[in-house]
Amino acid sequence: MRGISWQGLAVAFGALGLLTSLQTSEDENPHARAPRDVSLVVTEGAWLRAPGADWFAQRAKAEPGRFTHDATAAGGAGGWVDSHGEYSLSEIEGEWAYWQWASAERLTDGRQDFVQFCSSCHGLNGDGYGRSGQHLRPTPRSFQQNKFKFTKVTADLPSDEALLSVIKRGLAGTPMLPWDLSDVQLLDIIQYIKSLSPEESGWRDVYSQVGDAIEVTEDPWTDTKERAIVRGREIYHGAASCHLCHPGYVTNEELRVIRKDPEGTTYRENLTYPALKDSEYEVLGRATKVMPPDFTWHQMRAGTTTADLFQTIASGIKGTAMPQWKGAISDEDLWALAHYVENLIVSYKDQPAARSAFMGGLRVSGDNK
Amino acid sequence: MSMLSTSTPSFAFLRSRWLGCPLALMLTSTWALAQDKRWGPGEPASDYGYRFGELFWLITTLVSVAFALVVVLLIVPMLRDRARPGHRASFDHGKSLHDKRLTAVISIITFIVLDAWVLVIAMKDLREAYWAIPAAKDPQTYKVEVLAQQWAWSFRAAGVDGEFGTPDDILTTNELVVPKDRPVSFNLTSKDVIHSLFLPEMRMKKDLNPGAINLAWFKPVVEGEFSILCAELCGFAHYQMFGKLRVLEQGQFNEWEAEASQLASTAFDADDTEGHWAWDWQE
Amino acid sequence: MRTSFFALVLSSSVLTACGGGGEAPAPPPGGGPGSSSGTQAPANSGSGGAAQAAGPTAWSDSAGTATVSGSASFKGEAPAPVQIAMDSDPKCVEMNSDGVTDGSVLVDAAGGLQNVFVYVSNGTDAWTFTAPEEPVVLDQVGCNYTPRVVGMMTGQALRVKNSDPTVHNVHTYPRKNRASNVSQPAGSKALDIEMNRGEVLVAVKCDMHSWMQARVGIVDHPFFTVTAADGSFTLPKLPAGDYTISAEHEVFGKASKQTITIGDGEAQSISFEFSK
Numbered sequence: 001m002r003g004i005s006w007q008g009l010a011v012a013f014g015a016l017g018l019l020t021s022l023q024t025s026e027d028e029n030p031h032a033r034a035p036r037d038v039s040l041v042v043t044e045g046a047w048l049r050a051p052g053a054d055w056f057a058q059r060a061k062a063e064p065g066r067f068t069h070d071a072t073a074a075g076g077a078g079g080w081v082d083s084h085g086e087y088s089l090s091e092i093e094g095e096w097a098y099w100q101w102a103s104a105e106r107l108t109d110g111r112q113d114f115v116q117f118c119s120s121c122h123g124l125n126g127d128g129y130g131r132s133g134q135h136l137r138p139t140p141r142s143f144q145q146n147k148f149k150f151t152k153v154t155a156d157l158p159s160d161e162a163l164l165s166v167i168k169r170g171l172a173g174t175p176m177l178p179w180d181l182s183d184v185q186l187l188d189i190i191q192y193i194k195s196l197s198p199e200e201s202g203w204r205d206v207y208s209q210v211g212d213a214i215e216v217t218e219d220p221w222t223d224t225k226e227r228a229i230v231r232g233r234e235i236y237h238g239a240a241s242c243h244l245c246h247p248g249y250v251t252n253e254e255l256r257v258i259r260k261d262p263e264g265t266t267y268r269e270n271l272t273y274p275a276l277k278d279s280e281y282e283v284l285g286r287a288t289k290v291m292p293p294d295f296t297w298h299q300m301r302a303g304t305t306t307a308d309l310f311q312t313i314a315s316g317i318k319g320t321a322m323p324q325w326k327g328a329i330s331d332e333d334l335w336a337l338a339h340y341v342e343n344l345i346v347s348y349k350d351q352p353a354a355r356s357a358f359m360g361g362l363r364v365s366g367d368n369k
Numbered sequence: 370m371s372m373l374s375t376s377t378p379s380f381a382f383l384r385s386r387w388l389g390c391p392l393a394l395m396l397t398s399t400w401a402l403a404q405d406k407r408w409g410p411g412e413p414a415s416d417y418g419y420r421f422g423e424l425f426w427l428i429t430t431l432v433s434v435a436f437a438l439v440v441v442l443l444i445v446p447m448l449r450d451r452a453r454p455g456h457r458a459s460f461d462h463g464k465s466l467h468d469k470r471l472t473a474v475i476s477i478i479t480f481i482v483l484d485a486w487v488l489v490i491a492m493k494d495l496r497e498a499y500w501a502i503p504a505a506k507d508p509q510t511y512k513v514e515v516l517a518q519q520w521a522w523s524f525r526a527a528g529v530d531g532e533f534g535t536p537d538d539i540l541t542t543n544e545l546v547v548p549k550d551r552p553v554s555f556n557l558t559s560k561d562v563i564h565s566l567f568l569p570e571m572r573m574k575k576d577l578n579p580g581a582i583n584l585a586w587f588k589p590v591v592e593g594e595f596s597i598l599c600a601e602l603c604g605f606a607h608y609q610m611f612g613k614l615r616v617l618e619q620g621q622f623n624e625w626e627a628e629a630s631q632l633a634s635t636a637f638d639a640d641d642t643e644g645h646w647a648w649d650w651q652e
Numbered sequence: 653m654r655t656s657f658f659a660l661v662l663s664s665s666v667l668t669a670c671g672g673g674g675e676a677p678a679p680p681p682g683g684g685p686g687s688s689s690g691t692q693a694p695a696n697s698g699s700g701g702a703a704q705a706a707g708p709t710a711w712s713d714s715a716g717t718a719t720v721s722g723s724a725s726f727k728g729e730a731p732a733p734v735q736i737a738m739d740s741d742p743k744c745v746e747m748n749s750d751g752v753t754d755g756s757v758l759v760d761a762a763g764g765l766q767n768v769f770v771y772v773s774n775g776t777d778a779w780t781f782t783a784p785e786e787p788v789v790l791d792q793v794g795c796n797y798t799p800r801v802v803g804m805m806t807g808q809a810l811r812v813k814n815s816d817p818t819v820h821n822v823h824t825y826p827r828k829n830r831a832s833n834v835s836q837p838a839g840s841k842a843l844d845i846e847m848n849r850g851e852v853l854v855a856v857k858c859d860m861h862s863w864m865q866a867r868v869g870i871v872d873h874p875f876f877t878v879t880a881a882d883g884s885f886t887l888p889k890l891p892a893g894d895y896t897i898s899a900e901h902e903v904f905g906k907a908s909k910q911t912i913t914i915g916d917g918e919a920q921s922i923s924f925e926f927s928k
Contacts, residue, residue, distance in 0.1 A: 117605065120519045120561055132518040132561045135646045147831070156830050173542050175521035177609045200828045200849065207830055207848045239837045241819045244740055244860040261742055268740035273635050275740075277859055280825065283643050291636040297628075299544070316833055321859030323821035323835040352621050356628070 038124055040115060042107035046195040048203040050087050050098035051159045051210040056080035058212075092206045102191040110192030113185050121175060126196040129283065138174065139281050139288055143193045146202030147280060147319035150302035152311040154326055155211025157203060162213045163190050166302075173299035214315045216307045217331050221339055232340025234258055235333045242337075245292040245321055247272045249344065251362050272362050277321035290320050295341050296348035296355050304345050309338035392437035399429055414570040414591035414616070417498035421572040424490060431483050502584050503552035505652045511548055512650060515557045517564035517577045520606045522597060525647055528630035534647035536637035537630040543612040546629070548622035549592050556651050557583040564607065567600035568614060574600055582651045589616040711779035711873070716889035718914040722922040723883040724768040724899055724907070730759035731928075736863045743818035744795035744861060754863065755800055756903050764883025765926055767801040768901045769853055769869035771876035772887065773909065775895035781873045787811035787844060790856065790866055792820050792836075797856065797866035801902065803876040809844040810868060812836070812856075820864070825855040829870070833859075852900050867902045892916045899924040 057080070060067035066083055073079035074096040079089040087100050102110075115124060121133035121140040128142030141148060151158035151166055158166075167186055170178035179186065194203040202208060221228035236242045237250055237258045248255060248271040256265050268275065279290040293300065302312050314334050316324035325334060348355040403409030413419055452458035463472065503510045514525040514533065524545045528537035547553045557566060559577040567574045568587065575585035597612030617625055638644065733753035738744040758766035787809035791798045795816060804810060812822045814836045822843055823833040829847040836843060847854065850872050858864035869876060879885045879899075887897070892915045899907045907924035914920050 134560070135644055136518070136523075137641075137644045173544070175518060175542075177520050177606055201830075209830070239819065240835070241741070241860060244819075259742075265742045266739070267742065270635070273632065276636055276638065278857075278862075280831075283641075286641070286643070288641055288644065289636075289638040294632065297632065316835075318831075318833070321821070321823070321833075323823065323833040323859070325835050328835040328837055328840060350615070352617060352625050356621075356624050359628075 038115060040108070040112050042104050042111050042192070042195070045101060045103040045107065046191075046204070048100045048102055048191070048194045048197075049157065049205065049208055049210050050100040051155075051212065052098065053080060055159060055210075055212055056087070056098065095206060097206065100191075102195055106188055107192050107195055109185075110188035110190070110195075113181070113189050114192050117179070117181065118189065126193060128281075132175070136175070137288060138279075138290060139283050140176075142282070143196040144198055145281070145319075146197050146208075149317045149319060150312065151318075152213040152302065152315045153211045154214055154315050154324055155209040157208055157210045159210055159212045160187060160190050162211075163193075165213065169303070171301040173301065214311050214326060216310060217335075219306060219310075219335050220332050221335055225339055228336045228339035229343045231333070232336035232338070232343075235329065235337050236340055239333070240325065240329060240337065243271065244268070245275050245277055247274055247294045247296075249296075249358075249362065272359055279321070280319040292321065295344040296359065300345065304342060306335070306338040306342050309341050310334055313337055313341075391440050392433055395433040395436065396430065399433070410569055410572070412570075412591075413572050414589055414593070414595060415568075415572055415587040416590050417494075417587065418570075418572040420494045420498055424487070424494060427490065428487055431487070435479065435483060499585075502586050502652060503554050503588075505554065505650055507552075509551050511551050511553045513545065513547070513553060513555050514647060514650075515555050515566060515577065516560060516646065517557070517566070517599075517610075518560040519562065519604075520610050522566070522599075522610065522612050526626075526629075528633060529627055530630075533650060534645070536634045536639070538647060539626065539629040539633050541629075543597070543610075544615070545597060545612065546615045546617060546622070546625055547589055549589050549616050549618050551619070552586055552588045554586040554652075555584065556648070557585060558648075562604060563601055564610070565600040567598040568595065569598065570595040571614070576601070582648070584652065592616050592618055708778055708780045711781045713889065715779075716891040717917045718890040718892060719886060719888045719919045720890060720895075720897060720912065720914065720922060721884070721886040721919065722770075722924070723885065724765045724770070724879045724901070724924040724926065725763040725883050726757075726759045726765040726904070727763070727925050727927045730763075731757055733757075738795060738861070738863070741795065741818055741861060743816065747794040747816070752794070752796070755796065756865065758881065760882050762882065764879070764881070765901065765904075766879055766881050766883060767799075767867075768879040768883070768885070768899050768907075768924065768926070769801055769803055769867065769876065770879060770885045770887065770897065770899045770924070771803065771852065771869060771871050772873065772890070773871075773896045773898040775893055776873045776875065778893075779873070781805065783807035788868075789813060789842075790868070792816055792858070792864070795820075795861050796864060799878070800865070801853070801867045801869070801878045803869040803871065803878060804847075805874060806848055806850055806870055806872040807846075809846055811842045811844050813842045814838065814840055819860060820858045821860055823857045823859055824868075825857065826851055829854065852898070853902060855902075865902070869900070890914060892918075897922060901926055904928065 056067055060069070060080065067080050068083070069078065070081045071078045073081065074089055075091070077096060079096070080087070080098070082088065085101070087098055089096060089098050091097075114122075114126070119126075119130050121130045121136070122128055122143065123130040123133065123140075126143035128140045128145070130140070133140040138149075146157060148158055148163070148166070150171060151162040153159070153162050164183070164186055167179050167190075170176050181189075197203040197205070199205070203210070221231075233249070237248060237255055243250075243255070248267065250258065252265075252267060252271070255261070255267055255271070256263065259265075274292045274294050276289050276291055279288055281288050281290070291298075300308075300312075302308055314324070314326040314331075316322050325337075329337075348358055410421070410425075413422060450459045461468070463469070505512060512527055512533075516523040516525070522543050522545075524539075524541045525533065526539040527533050528535065528539050530537055555566070555575070557575055557577040558581060559579045561579060563579070564577045565574060566577060566585070570591075571587040571589060573585060573587040575583055577583060593616055595614040595616065597610075597614050599607040599610035601607040736748075736752050736754055738748060738752070755767075760766070783805040788802050788804040789811045790802055791813045793815045795818070802810070814820055817838045819835060819837040821833060821835040822845070824831055824845060824847075826847060828849040828851045832845055834843055847868070847870050850870055852869040852871065853867040854870065856866040856868060869878075875887050875890060877885045877887055894911070894913050897910045897912065901907070904926040907926050910922045910924070912920055912922060
């Protein structure tokens with residue numbers, strides 16, 4: 001090693017470093033390069049909208065001793081009191097509502113994990129346009145928009161538990177993993193995400209509602225699955241008209257029978273294919289479109305069990321064309337739909353021979369394409 | 370008695386069970402583990418996959434022999450020359466010219482027997498198989514652009530029109546469908562960090578580097594479902610980048626491709642230029 | 653052990669020590685450690701900024717005697733009406749056997765522009781207004797919204813009916829109010845949608861029938877209207893004062909605002925001009 005001059009080596013490395021730093025590139029896209037001065041500290045805490053009394057009643061059972069019900073609270077209406085002081089009930093603009101305090105320290109912890117784990121897609125500011133999220137469809141959520149597709153809630157906003165469940169399960173067929181961080185870490189990240197809400201919508205909005213995932217009611221079809229599938233097929237192509245966006249899994253003739261339409265009635269072109277729909281998810285200010293899934297082809301994001309499908313159909317998918325069905329059709333019919341869709345998935349998804357026989361049959365036997 | 374042993378080492382123990390035992394143990398345990406799909410790589414499902422197995426077993430056998438030899442050479446003198454009643458421990462720093470020559474000869478033999486042998490075969494495999502990227506213009510070649518990101522694989526196939534960057538491009542996430550008995554050629558790159566596309570059953574593994582397009586290929590010869598993994602070690606969640614590779618028989622594949630292309634055209638939003646990515650095929 | 657856990661416990665205990673505990677009707681308790689700025693209740697995000705410190709008085713219907721009327725017109729060649737293809741739902745085709753054209757731009761022969769939402773955008777801060785009990789009705793008839801443009805007051809309900817023999821979904825696109833997207837099969841009871849903040853114009857769409865669109869203008873006072881087929885409008889019962897009057901169309905956007913000063917019993921006329 002005596003032949004090497006260490007000073008010379010140091011000079012060479014220094015020169016190399018200098019050259020690299022001089023070689024700056026002016027990128028038009030401001031997001032193309034991560035800024036070097038990323039702040040990891042949140043200096044202000046935030047009051048965030050909390051779920052309603054039912055949620056607190058649940059929490060009170062899960063954490064005995066923490067929550068007590070005070071009949072004189074909320075001006076005599078009664079309400080839950082949190083001995084830890086994290087949640088509180090207050091009146092704003094004449095509305096009594098529960099609020100949650102997320103301290104600056106907690107938000108800082110959430111921010112740090114957010115930057116490490118989430119920001120590559122969701123952006124350093126939670127705008128849904130991080131380096132890895134660019135050109136990605138469906139787009140990563142912008143946390144400044146407060147719309148979440150698969151939290152399975154009918155309220156405007158998901159509870160911490162509903163968000164936690166999405167993050168822990170992940171969204172199949174997307175880069176959103178089932179995250180195996182600790183609950184403490186995830187809940188801190190969730191508080192941080194919530195704090196990114198704009199003033200007039202989301203968790204800072206006095207008028208918004210926070211709710212838990214929709215309750216899985218008792219499946220009335222457990223012993224009569226076959227009948228559920230038949231019923232589900234009727235609802236799918238009839239009262240609910242799912243085939244307006246999703247594929248119709250029937251021939252034109254069958255559809256006429258189900259919908260009691262006169263002979264000769266025709267339906268949309270490419271009936272056995274989905275129809276591209278508008279969404280509210282924006283990239284660089286432009287709304288993207290979303291393809292409703294073909295259940296025999298595409299991957300379901302939020303589970304394929306009948307219970308998952310029941311919840312997803314019932315709650316709808318926020319920000320997309322999929323509306324809330326809870327209340328619009330009976331729970332019995334919702335379950336029948338779930339059974340029908342599950343049957344489509346189980347029978348044809350990833351089974352090329354069975355699927356092409358089924359779909360091909362629909363396409364050649366009728367006047368539909 | 371001198372502190373240094375001047376006697377030449379005896380190699381008589383080579384004939385003993387000292388060598389046979391560790392060698393047999395190593396080879397049988399490796400073989401046994403390799404039989405179980407959870408531990409071993411399973412049967413190769415690509416046409417060049419057998420080369421991997423041959424090389425693997427060659428290296429395993431050579432290394433096992435060398436290892437057993439070294440262990441025996443270490444343990445036997447330790448026992449033979451240990452201190453015991455009537456026998457003083459003897460040791461040697463190997464500073465004599467004779468010892469140095471012996472070391473050199475053993476090193477050269479080891480290099481020729483182990484490394485050079487493996488190197489020659491490995492280079493032959495690389496030349497004949499891994500680097501023999503099929504020609505893009507060959508209609509048999511099924512081309513796939515792979516864009517990796519934290520934490521998923523996006524695959525883009527050209528669809529029925531054979532052109533990349535058109536509405537009928539088949540776009541899949543974490544799912545790749547390829548035809549059996551046709552070479553599948555990859556253009557690989559990454560959006561963010563280094564990833565490594567690993568198709569264990571196909572014996573194919575290649576890094577994806579942001580800013581560069583890497584090439585790789587394989588030819589599946591077995592129908593079925595196989596794994597897609599990320600073999601990148603450093604990073605939070607590479608291990609979670611699971612995907613599914615499906616190999617379909619040619620007729621079924623053509624049907625699948627036509628349907629996938631049709632669905633892709635349906636999903637194509639011409640105005641959404643930010644969401645369009647594809648590059649000119651590199652080879 | 654991660655620091656966040658400590659921070660959580662610490663902040664919780666300090667909050668408790670501060671007398672937090674959410675004793676109603678006290679505002680949410682003081683901020684966490686080291687955060688003195690967190691002592692305020694959640695930001696009052698206001699319902700359209702109606703209430704001002706000047707001490708507004710309750711509005712009574714008889715207080716105003718002035719009238720602003722006028723018209724909205726479209727300058728230039730109006731786009732030709734586009735035929736809507738309703739093929740996806742034969743029920744819709746059936747109800748519109750003569751065909752139906754897109755109703756987003758309705759210009760009469762004299763250039764009068766229909767369905768312009770005209771409202772007072774400034775000058776009503778001196779009063780507080782109470783929203784009427786009865787909801788504003790938006791009906792779905794023949795796979796279209798009737799009326800296409802409606803106005804309502806903050807706090808008033810938007811009642812969406814489905815009079816069609818087919819299913820619709822009522823998808824609202826507000827930016828300052830609660831969004832909703834609920835399906836409404838044939839024969840369902842009406843949906844009541846609440847919007848609590850002033851916002852002009854909120855789109856209402858049906859994703860199942862992609863041509864279906866309506867707009868809702870929400871303001872926190874009763875001085876709003878929608879132009880008639882000839883583009884005319886009247887804003888009656890205005891009290892004397894200075895006002896800014898705005899007009900917005902779903903396709904052509906905002907027209908330039910008009911400022912007026914009007915006395916009791918007076919009638920003034922203004923006009924709005926839209927172009928592509």
